[in-house]
Amino acid sequence: xxxxxxxxxxxxxxxxxxxxxxxxxxxxxxxxxxxxxxxxxxxxxxxxxxxxxxxxxxxxxxxxxxxxxxxxxxxxxxxxxxxxxxxxxxxxxxxxxxxxxxxxxxxxxxxxxxxxxxxxxxxxxxxxxxxxxxxxxxxxxxxxxxxxxxxxxxxxxxxxxxxxxxxxxxxxxxxxxxxxxxxxxxxxxxxxxxxxxxxxxxxxxxxxxxxxxxxxxxxxxxxxxxxxxxxxxxxxxxxxxxxxxxxxxxxxxxxxxxxxxxxxxxxxxxxxxxxxxxxxxxxxxxxxxxxxxxxxxxxxxxxxxxxxxxxxxxxxxxxxxxxxxxxxxxxxxxxxxxxxxxxxxxxxxxxxxxxxxxxxxxxxxxxxxxxxxxxxxxxxxxxxxxxxxxxxxxxxxxxxxxxxxxxxxxxxxxxxxxxxxxxxxx
Amino acid sequence: xxxxxxxxxxxxxxxxxxxxxxxxxxxxxxxxxxxxxxxxxxxxxxxxxxxxxxxxxxxxxxxxxxxxxxxxxxxxxxxxxxxxxxxxxxxxxxxxxxxxxxxxxxxxxxxxxxxxxxxxxxxxxxxxxxxxxxxxxxxxxxxxxxxxxxxxxxxxxxxxxxxxxxxxxxxxxxxxxxxxxxxxxxxxxxxxxxxxxxxxxxxxxxxxxxxxxxxxxxxxxxxxxxxxxxxxxxxxxxxxxxxxxxxxxxxxxxxxxxxxxxxxxxxxxxxxxxxxxxxxxxxxxxxxxxxxxxxxxxxxxxxxxxxxxxxxxxxxxxxxxxxxxxxxxxxxxxxxxxxxxxxxxxxxxxxxxxxxxxxxxxxxxxxx
Numbered sequence: 001x002x003x004x005x006x007x008x009x010x011x012x013x014x015x016x017x018x019x020x021x022x023x024x025x026x027x028x029x030x031x032x033x034x035x036x037x038x039x040x041x042x043x044x045x046x047x048x049x050x051x052x053x054x055x056x057x058x059x060x061x062x063x064x065x066x067x068x069x070x071x072x073x074x075x076x077x078x079x080x081x082x083x084x085x086x087x088x089x090x091x092x093x094x095x096x097x098x099x100x101x102x103x104x105x106x107x108x109x110x111x112x113x114x115x116x117x118x119x120x121x122x123x124x125x126x127x128x129x130x131x132x133x134x135x136x137x138x139x140x141x142x143x144x145x146x147x148x149x150x151x152x153x154x155x156x157x158x159x160x161x162x163x164x165x166x167x168x169x170x171x172x173x174x175x176x177x178x179x180x181x182x183x184x185x186x187x188x189x190x191x192x193x194x195x196x197x198x199x200x201x202x203x204x205x206x207x208x209x210x211x212x213x214x215x216x217x218x219x220x221x222x223x224x225x226x227x228x229x230x231x232x233x234x235x236x237x238x239x240x241x242x243x244x245x246x247x248x249x250x251x252x253x254x255x256x257x258x259x260x261x262x263x264x265x266x267x268x269x270x271x272x273x274x275x276x277x278x279x280x281x282x283x284x285x286x287x288x289x290x291x292x293x294x295x296x297x298x299x300x301x302x303x304x305x306x307x308x309x310x311x312x313x314x315x316x317x318x319x320x321x322x323x324x325x326x327x328x329x330x331x332x333x334x335x336x337x338x339x340x341x342x343x344x345x346x347x348x349x350x351x352x353x354x355x356x357x358x359x360x361x362x363x364x365x366x367x368x369x370x371x372x373x374x375x376x377x378x379x380x381x382x383x384x385x386x387x388x389x390x391x392x393x394x395x396x397x398x399x400x401x402x403x404x405x406x407x408x409x410x411x412x413x414x415x416x417x418x419x420x421x422x423x424x425x426x
Numbered sequence: 427x428x429x430x431x432x433x434x435x436x437x438x439x440x441x442x443x444x445x446x447x448x449x450x451x452x453x454x455x456x457x458x459x460x461x462x463x464x465x466x467x468x469x470x471x472x473x474x475x476x477x478x479x480x481x482x483x484x485x486x487x488x489x490x491x492x493x494x495x496x497x498x499x500x501x502x503x504x505x506x507x508x509x510x511x512x513x514x515x516x517x518x519x520x521x522x523x524x525x526x527x528x529x530x531x532x533x534x535x536x537x538x539x540x541x542x543x544x545x546x547x548x549x550x551x552x553x554x555x556x557x558x559x560x561x562x563x564x565x566x567x568x569x570x571x572x573x574x575x576x577x578x579x580x581x582x583x584x585x586x587x588x589x590x591x592x593x594x595x596x597x598x599x600x601x602x603x604x605x606x607x608x609x610x611x612x613x614x615x616x617x618x619x620x621x622x623x624x625x626x627x628x629x630x631x632x633x634x635x636x637x638x639x640x641x642x643x644x645x646x647x648x649x650x651x652x653x654x655x656x657x658x659x660x661x662x663x664x665x666x667x668x669x670x671x672x673x674x675x676x677x678x679x680x681x682x683x684x685x686x687x688x689x690x691x692x693x694x695x696x697x698x699x700x701x702x703x704x705x706x707x708x709x710x711x712x713x714x715x716x717x718x719x720x721x722x723x724x725x726x727x728x729x730x731x732x733x734x735x736x737x738x739x740x741x742x743x744x745x746x747x748x749x750x751x752x753x754x755x756x757x758x759x760x761x762x763x764x765x766x767x768x769x770x771x772x773x774x775x776x777x778x779x780x781x782x783x784x785x786x787x788x789x790x791x792x793x794x
Contacts, residue, residue, distance in 0.1 A: 049683070051680060071683065088676065090731065091730075102687065103686030107667045107670070108667070
């Protein structure tokens with residue numbers, strides 16, 4: 001086992017940086033350490049490197065306690081790509097990579113042909129073979145990070161630790177670097193433990209994600225088992241939507257806002273509703289988003305394909321009833337709409353322009369006046385919205401008389417829905 | 427602490443050839459300088475006679491059996507010249523080379539270990555400690571009869587004592603080099619205060635102490651040279667073996683540690699060795715400033731930043747630099763050996779500023 005931490009606790013004065021952390025990395029595995037700033041990722045790596053001695057617990061490298069290894073032995077078994085190493089001297093890149101061969105030489109030895117071969121191979125691996133003669137300060141930020149990786153690789157240690165290797169890189173260089181690191185683990189050649197604060201990158205490249213929160217291990221498993229909206233809310237305090245990368249199949253999170261920025265009322269989290277929104281032409285967007293943010297499940301429709309409201313509704317995870325563009329609602333779609341309306345706890349009618357193709361939406365809603373609360377949004381005065389010769393206005397008047405509530409704008413809509421749907425109905 | 431102007435850009439095959447040329451130039455130049463230096467001193471001696479005497483002495487009479495035969499000066503005067511050259515000039519030249527090398531390499535090592543371009547051999551209060559030791563001799567007329575022996579001894583004890591004291595104080599919190607640096611600065615100030623107090627109550631020795639504070643080659647004898655040479659050779663060799671460690675330490679003490687350098691131990695070892703090396707220099711020549719600061723910079727500028735080169739290079743450049751300072755002294759003030767610290771500053775500062783200016787323009791063009 002390249003790396004095993006058992007019950008590691010590290011304290012800095014009164015602060016506990018790591019609390020009873022257990023962790024194993026198997027040969028050839030890419031383990032991502034995730035967690036917000038200050039969660040203990042760097043502390044954990046430093047404990048593995050022997051820079052600090054745990055107050056409790058043990059760190060083992062390849063079955064031997066780290067504390068029993070000499071500095072040289074440690075360097076031969078674990079290499080480190082630190083966060084923000086910035087070389088100051090303009091050392092030739094090839095020489096810089098050769099620095100990694102330090103643990104294999106006495107004070108009077110010169111570099112051997114072997115060392116040079118390893119340095120060349122490593123430069124090839126990090127894609128900098130053509131820059132070997134250049135000074136390290138002439139490299140770009142992305143190249144320099146790869147050079148640092150190269151220096152660590154020249155150590156030919158079977159375990160590689162990386163501390164936020166991508167934090168200063170643009171998205172292209174992030175993918176490139178992690179892809180190279182990923183390839184190192186193929187065939188069980190090397191074991192990688194990388195602190196990555198970007199969960200999506202971790203999910204994409206790592207075999208396993210270990211999540212730290214305030215020094216504790218709160219999750220450990222393959223990305224698909226670890227990554228969840230709840231985890232992001234609990235550990236990072238961020239509300240996000242969970243998606244799946246259609247190409248790689250790995251989960252990814254679409255961060256949205258801080259939990260504390262829009263505190264939901266207690267018990268309001270996920271699952272109230274569903275609220276059905278009738279809209280079209282972009283009119284429903286603000287209402288869909290506001291309801292989703294407040295924690296309601298959503299349904300929407302019927303909408304035509306290509307309608308921006310449809311896109312919004314789907315991105316928020318709403319169930320929808322969909323018709324082809326510009327066509328009047330067909331029987332099947334109307335049936336689907338009814339199913340959605342049957343399930344709705346409330347119906348919101350957005351101020352959408354009404355034409356022949358979407359008039360049936362209003363007709364269907366009328367049929368639910370008796371059993372489901374209906375809200376309709378007041379139209380701005382003077383704006384033409386009835387393109388069916390007054391039939392839409394007539395229908396709206398019918399809704400009003402049938403008990404539908406007229407609301408003015410998003411805030412009033414939200415307040416009314418909140419009144420209508422008791423919090424216990426989750 | 428970030429110092430863009432320290433960054434040196436010398437890469438590629440062209441740079442390599444330049445480095446070799448510069449090394450050959452330094453070697454040839456220093457041989458010429460040493461030869462030329464024998465012509466300069468407190469007494470003006472005809473150049474031809476100087477070389478005759480040297481050839482005679484070096485070959486022990488084999489190459490030039492009788493230097494005083496057939497010269498225009500009288501026999502007794504020629505005999506005096508032989509003594510002046512062989513017992514005064516040559517030991518002075520050798521001491522300049524030895525002390526210059528000691529200051530150069532210890533400056534280079536300390537700049538490396540502290541990762542600070544402003545570090546110099548006197549950084550850790552070594553100068554103040556040595557001065558106190560010397561002041562004790564001068565002021566209290568202690569063992570006046572054997573001043574030649576006791577002055578270096580006391581100065582050495584003062585220097586090393588201070589160095590060890592600082593290492594000892596800082597050992598508890600040795601994880602930070604800044605702590606060590608600040609401890610040195612604080613202690614140096616305290617020692618200066620003590621020195622001022624001593625001189626205030628004993629004005630008799632203050633002239634000599636002032637002279638000491640600017641350094642000089644006045645103590646040079648073959649015996650002094652022998653002791654200094656032996657000590658510096660051993661210490662400098664030990665220091666020069668730390669080039670690879672210092673290279674890695676430039677990337678940060680943690681990075682070095684992760685790559686197999688026992689950074690903590692190397693730090694103590696290098697500081698100790700550099701302190702001892704400096705103490706040897708201080709013991710025999712007092713405080714000669716600027717050599718230890720500027721020599722490593724010259725080496726980095728010309729030969730690159732590899733500490734395997736910087737350390738021996740700084741020793742070589744330091745040796746040549748200090749000898750040159752001695753020669754400038756005799757050229758400007760024929761016949762009198764003034765404090766050398768004056769001339770290292772006079773010769774060094776303009777050159778150093780020139781380097782800085784050139785380096786800044788070079789690195790702002792290339793550095794990201």
